[in-house]
Amino acid sequence: MKTFTFERAATPDQAVDAFTAHERARYLGGGTNLVDLMKLGVESPEHLIDVSGLPLDEVERTPEGGWRVGAAVRNSDLAAHPGVRHDHPVLSQALLAGASGQLRNVATTGGNLLQRTRCPYFQDTSTPCNKREPGTGCSARGGAHRDMAVLGHSPHCVATHPSDMAVALAALDAQVEVLGPEGRRTVPAADFHRLPGDTPQQDTVLRPGELVLAVSVPPPHEGAxxxxxxxxxxxxxxxxxxxxxxxxxxxxxxxxxxxxxxxxxxxxxxxxxxxxxxxxxxxxxxxxxxxxxxxxxxxxxxxxxxxxxxxxxxxxxxxxxxxxxxxxxxxx
Amino acid sequence: MAVHDTPDNSRTTDTGSAMSADSVAGTSSTGAAESATTGNATGKSATTGNTTRKSTTTGSTVMASTTGSDSGADGSLGAPVSRREGAAKTAGEARYAAEYTPEGCVYAWPVPATVPRGRVTSMDASDALALPGALAVLTHENAPRLTEPDDGILYVLQNDRVPHRGWYVALAVAETQETARAVAEAVRISYEEEPHDVRLMTDHPEMYHPEKANGGVPGDRERGDFDREFAAAPHRVDATYTLTPLHNHPMEPHAATAFWRDGHLTAYDSSQGATTVREALATLFAMGEEQITVVSEHVGGGFGSKGTPRPQVVLAAMAARHVERPVKLVLPRRELPAVVGHRAPTIQRMRLGARADGVLTAVGHDVVTYTSTVKEFVEQAASPSRVMYGSDASRTGHRVVALDVPTPSWMRAPGEAPGMYALESAMDELAVELDLDPVELRLRNDTQTEPDTGRPFSSRHLADCLREGARRFGWYERDPRPRMRREGDLLTGTGVASSAYPVLVAPSTASVEALSDGTFHVRVNATDIGTGARTVLAQVAADTLGAPLASVRIDIGDSDLPRAPLAGGSSGTASWGWAVHKACSELLASGGTKATADTTEDVQGQQDYARHAFGAHFAEVQADTVTGEVRVSRLLSVFAAGRILNARTARSQFIGGMVMGLGMALTEHSVIDPATGGFVERDLASYHVPACADVPDIDAHWIEEDDPHLNPVGGKGIGEIGIVGTAAAIANALYHATGVRHRDLPLTPDRVGVLS
Amino acid sequence: MDDHHTRPATSSTVTLHVNGTPHTQTTDHRTTVLDLLREHLGLTGTKKGCDHGQCGACTVLVEGRRANSCLLFAVAHDGAHVTTVEGLGEGERRHPLQDAFVERDAFQCGYCTPGQLCSAVGVLAEAAAGHPSHVTPPPGAGEPRPEGAPVPLTRAEIRERMSGNICRCGAYPHIVEAIEEMGDVAGGMDGGARNTDGARGVPGNPSGVPEEATR
Structure with missing residues (x-):
């Protein structure tokens, strides 16, 4: 792991500004995946911006009667939220089906969305991987691919997305609110992640420097x-x-x-x-x-x-x- | 209970020289350690031989399992005494190899080869060494020279060869752990890659018949005319079972902290036997053993992977010499599969022939496996078929091919665990073929002489285990027809399998001193890798001395103590306990204040018996028809393993083995990528050691055996038998649940498939 | 350690309150809480099993909640209150769970044990706070427990909740028994952490949620 500089952002705007001001910056949420990837050498940021302390840790009612989940809300807290459990059991269940109790205590909503594939070749810097190093090839397609994709894969990448929570959000027509250097926008959760195509290095539609602020889930359908x-x-x-x-x-x-x-x-x-x-x-x-x-x-x-x-x-x-x-x- | 069994650092009581590698039961190329650990009774062995004596009648008593919570005020043998180090371990005070930080200690980080085979052509450490805090990068060009050992895996950084992916080619040393890792990552290495071959195939052109398999067991054995008997048998099973490579993955990664002071090397090493490690270091560094101290006071599991010395201690010692500072090295978890051994994959063809009444006429067991190009290790999986059941004819053997793979080695019950899976699965298939109850089939083939050698068993209570287990489990309540129990989406089934493990013992020394305050001080370089050795040996001493347990202090886990064999092959307690018993007996007899014992002659003088522990497993599984997920809902086993010396720790050992067997059956999978030549599942997220949710309540019971042909403490060894046969019982239960026979482990949803 | 301060700082002064004692030191940004504890503070009770959040041996309580300390950069936890196995008890008095582990022989090699203990203390607090698990029956449909009420720690609950702590010795059945023994007093547990100021602990649940859930 290479050395890096570090700062703690007080506001989302400050975080985005910090990202823009640094080469090879990364946002650090709970860190349960990023720290892992830095140890593997898959990620080697030169500057970390800690966003885990941003005031984005509330689950709030939306005017429409849905829930707005701050990006820094921990997975375990979201899973235990009575309102969410009441309205959207699928979301709580998906969260509780993932990882472990101690990981869920640390992992954030934003970080969960942004976690990267557990493809073993992606995680091994000594093997070719188009997602990690575009143009080097896909080791998984002809290698150990029992866990790989069956839908939407490309010749360049057959990785799967590992999140459980994101699957629930996709089914719930959730919206992801992001803030970037060019301002705020909202992306449907179902469209937040990409198919690999010929640019598997991009997991999501996020643009450089964009920070997840919250995920909003609409109210439940009648009788659903x-x-x-x-x-x-x-x-x-x-x-x-x-x-x-x-x-x-x-x-x-x-x-x-x-x-x-x-x-x-x-x-x-x-x-x-x-x-x-x-x-x-x-x-x-x-x-x-x-x-x-x-x-x-x-x-x-x-x-x-x-x-x-x-x-x-x-x-x-x-x-x-x-x-x-x-x-x-x-x-x- | 007293907690601190801190070894003192004096070197006055080492009685070491009496034992040589040759004096250990069994023979093998890697000396005492390997033979003591995995020697099978059919091997050339000091503990066994060839006689035709009739089996001596031995007693057996069914013991109700103790689940009591008494704290072991009664220290006599068999009592459920609490672990001596229990308070320390639960307080975080027990220190493991990487938890010593001598003054000035620096950190090392290894660099594994990233090609599957070839040689290093250049090594550029200039960027690495430019990092602030970098101290050195050891490579084959500058590392201290070693004397070539028998075990090639220890001959690290001595030449440019890369025998397999993951082989260590360099070692970074730096002031901090973080810097050491960065230095390791910054070393630029060029390789000349050579074609590699890592595919295990039964028709591999370079497949050969090894003369010996692990533990010195004969590669091939034939008794009677197998082909004729098998062809003539009215009922036959001919089936092939496969196991992927499996990984030990003890929770404590292999680690060592080493320093040199005035020509003396001290190493804290995560090992199953500090005496063995010291011997290896003495050879490698061309030193006298008295110039080396190896400490393994607390060891975070080994399961065979720390039974032979491993590269971490050699690398740490080399680095410490090179930088003239104490060096700490913890091997990264992901790198363990390539450098600490693993259970080799096996392809096992079983052929059983039987009469209509179920009596076996032919037993064929053909094992195909691999070894590495570094050294020959042959998983002796055919062994169980030479022990378990009588037959008119038998052919059992091994074929192996040396591939460009990491070197396989011991993993809990090497040979027995995979071999018994195949044999006991085939027995289940035969029971189906015969429409005979599988417990009954095994009872009909029980034997009082070891089939392969004709020797009598010193004691064999397999039938008692089967009957007692069936009774406790409620075996006969089942509908023998498969796929008859369905509740909702779950199909439930039950299965049985036998178990066995050879009784091994190696010479050991020990000393005891009567102190003026009426207490006793026992010293023996035993290793407690979680077995409870420290506690049980104190019980042996107290029992022999007729003294209260609290009056016995015991030091283990330091090579300056009287030399002793490693913790392996379920032989530790018998070997060390024998020496402790002998020393204590001699102390009493002499009336003096000190006694030292050496059991070399006792071990070599044992009478010829086939000595094995036996057991029976009963499993209930539930298969989810929606997903093909299989989970164990009940697991109950009964063992006959001689005298049980500590009911509390013994139960934990049995259960622990059974849990590992559960993992072997259901969750643990590993594969080598033919292209990269490396293991794919290298971390604990992808290599699925059973989690708490996978493990139901488990019942482990035993039959107390009084076997006079063992050793003075009367135990047969219990560390491994728990895993032997467990996977077969589970797989057989899955067949019963679903009516579909799966012969490839593990039984994951991709293999079992949707069942509805 | 760092003598290259002409460049932007790659180390910072970090204070960690460990078992009630503040420790302040210059810390390499790459240093995890786990390595800070083990290599710099001499608190080796917390174990490194995998260093990637895949085994749970490094579990500690951070602000009363269990976490894998191998995945926490120390610099990102400046000011945090950490409880390790060394601090589970009260002074000389051991935490009852520590004794239950010894009594039940809930370990063999002992290497995963500190993580199991910290995790179990976290589980007791989480269950007491009404946090559900993967196996917790949803309220309604015959399940009398209102949302947010303490979750009874059945063996199935303990097994699921403790699955982030791998034990290769296979001591799980005894671990479950030891924790089950504590379950009766779970309501009285405070997570074992002696956090005072700034301690968040396990958050309570927002009120105003209908007791009988419908799904």
Whole structure:
């Protein structure tokens, strides 16, 4: 790890100014991924701007009746927030399905969104990786790729995004508020992360110097139920092999609202629009749910050793939608 | 309970010279350590031989497991005495190898090779050494010269060869740990890369039959006409089982702190045996052993990876000599898989032939594995098939190929753990084929003589373990048909497997002194890697002396103490305990104030028996039909391992082995990337050691055996048997749950698949 | 240590309150709280198992909340209150969990133990504060516990909550028993930290949330 200079920002504007004033600057939130990557030599900032103490640590009601989650809110606090748990169980469940208790105590909302892939080749500076070092090649595609993407990958990168929380946010139509040198803007959570294309080094649509301020989640849909389910190699403390976040409302046997997103399948949380199209207006039954999953996963292009992810994601989606449909109908 | 068993630093009681490597049970190229640790009774072994004596009747009693919380006021052998270092460990006061910081201590950081094979062509440390605080970069060009040891993995920074990815090619030394890492990263290295081969394939053209496998066991064994018997058998199983490489990953990474003072080398090393490390250092640095002190007072687990000396202590000593300062070196977690050994992958073909009544007529066990180009290590996975069941004919053997891979080595129950997985999985398949209860099948093939050698077992209570386990587990309540228990999305099944582990023992020395205040001081260079050795040996001494436990002070974990073999092969307590028992007995007999004992002749003079501990595992698993996730819901085992010397620490050892077996079955996976030549899962996020949520309540019980053919303390060794067979019981339970047989571990969702 | 101060500072003066005692020193920005404790303050009770937040051996309490100290740059925690295994007890009096670990033989090699203990103390506080886990049943649907009320530490809860602390010796069943024994007094635990000023601890829950949740 190379030496670096350090400052603590008092306001978001100050943080952005500091970023602009330094070469190779990075924002430091909880640090649970950045410090890790600096030790690996994957990240080597020359200047760190500590944004963990910014006044962005509140979960507040929005005028519309949703929740605005400050970027510095810790994952464990967000997961435990009674209002969030009440309105959006999927978000709390996704957070609690990730990492460990002590990591969640430190990791921030903004940092969770910005965490980088756990692709082993990305983490190993001695192997080629287009995401880490553009133009060097992708070691994973022809290498160990059981954990890699089945949707939306490119010849340049087959990495997956590791966040659970981001999958829930994608399904919740959340909005990400950012502040940059050119001012404030808002990006839909489902569009916040990118597909790799030929620029896999860019994980998100953030422009240089942009800082995540908050994530806003709209109020829940009438009668909707939401949940998160994740499959993993061990019972806890493991990244998703595949996961699904779902929001579903059913009235008189018909799906009136559906939002579905997959984790562990792609370079970004995979909002399943094709599946949603099948769902809304259809009879809420296993047949519909299977059709919906197939509509989305038909586009999957497994690499060989990760073929299992397609039936796994399908099964997770059908199972979760079935559960939610039952609850929605019962008003439970 | 007294806590501090701090070894004093005097060097007056070392009785070392009586033991040589040759005197240890078993033979091997790496000397005492390896043979003592993994020698199998079928090997050329001082503890075993060939006789046809009938088995002596030995007693057995089923012991109710003690879950009591008494603090061990009763210090007699078998009592559940609390660990002597327990208060220190829970207060953060127990110090491990990297927790000594001698005055002036500086830090080292290693540089691993980034090519899979080749040689270093240039090494440019100019930028690295320009960093403020940089002290040195050791390379093969400037590092102190070493005498070439038998174990090639210790011959570091001596030449330009890169035998595998991750091999250390340089070592940075700096004033601080942060700087040392930066210095290491700034070294520019050029390599001449050579074609490499890391793929294990059964038809590899360079595959060969090793003469010996680990522990000195014969590579190939044949008894009767296997081909004829197998072909003639009315019921046959022919199946192949695979295991990926597995990693020890003790929680304490390998670390050493070393300094030189007036020609004397002192090293705090994370090792399973300081005497062994001292021997290695003496060879490498061409010094007398009396010029070296190795301290391993507290060791954060080893599981075999610290059984042989590892590069950290050599590198730290070299660096300390080079910069003339104390040097601390902690190997980064990600680099451990390449340099501290691992369980080699195995491809095991099992062929079982049986009569309609289940009696085995043919047992075939063919193991394919790899070793490295640095040294030959052959995982002796065929061993269990030479021990477990009688048969008319048997062929068991190993084939190995030397690849450009990190050198495999011991990982908890080398040979037995993977081999028993294959054998006991095949037995389950045979039970299905025969439509016979799997417990019954094993009972029908029980034997009182070791099949491979014809020697009688000193004691064998496998059948008792199976029966007692079945009773406690409620085995017979199950519907033997697979896929019959479904609750919601979960399929539940149960499985059984046998277990065994050879009884190993090595010569040791120990001393005891009666002090004027009525207390006793026991000294032996045993190592407590978490086994409770310190506590159990004090119990042995108190028991032998007829003295209160509190009156016994014991020092271990320092090579200046009477020399002793390493903690490995489940042999530590037997080996050290024998010497402690002998010293205490001699003290009593002599009426003097001091006694020193050496068990070399006792160990060599043992009668010829096949000595093994046995056990039986019962597992219940739940398979999620939605995801293919498999979790263990119950695990119960019964062991027959001689006399259990401390019920509390013994239970922890059994359970610990079972948990590692659970990981082997369900979560632990590693693969070498053919392109990069390196392990892919190198950290604890990707290599899945079981987490707390993976582990249910576990029941470990035992049958108290009174085996007169063991050693004076009567124990068979318990550190490894817990892992042996556990994975098979779990995999067999998964078959019972789902009706689908999986033969490749671990049983992760990608392999099990969606089940609904 | 740093003799290159002509360039912008790569080290800073950092104060850490460890087990109630302030420690102030010039600290390389690259130094983690873990390395500061172990290599500079001589508090080696906190262990380095993986140095990447993947094993939990380095778990300490920061402002009463458990955290992986290997992932915390010390410079970013200037002024923080840290409790390590050495400070779990009150003076000479050991924390009851330390004794429970010995009594239950909840460790073997002992290397993960300080992290397990700090983590467990954090778990007790988190559960007492009503923080849910992955296995906590949601309120409603037969679950009487109102949102925010203390979560009973069943074995399933303990296992899930302690899964950030890897134990290669496999002592989990005994660790769970030891913590379960403490569960009864969880409400009285304060996280074990003797933080006073500036201590945040486990935040309580905002009020005004309906008791019976519907999902």
């Amino acid at each position: 139920r939401s949940a998160y389910r994740k499959a993993r190699d061990r019972a806890s403390y493991a990244f998703a092999l595949a996961s699904v976040a779902a929001v579903l409302a059913v009235r008189e046997g018909t799906v009136t609202h559906a939002a579905l997103a997959f984790g562990g399948l792609a370079h970004r949380p995979w909002r399943a629009r094709a599946a949603e199209e099948v769902l809304v207006g259809s009879a809420a039954n296993a047949h519909t749910f299977a059709r919906a999953a197939d509509a989305e996963l038909g586009a999957a292009r497994p690499l060989g050793d990760n073929e299992f992810k397609v039936p796994l994601a399908r099964s997770l989606a059908v199972n979760l939608l079935t559960t939610l449909a039952d609850r929605s109908e019962q008003g439970a």
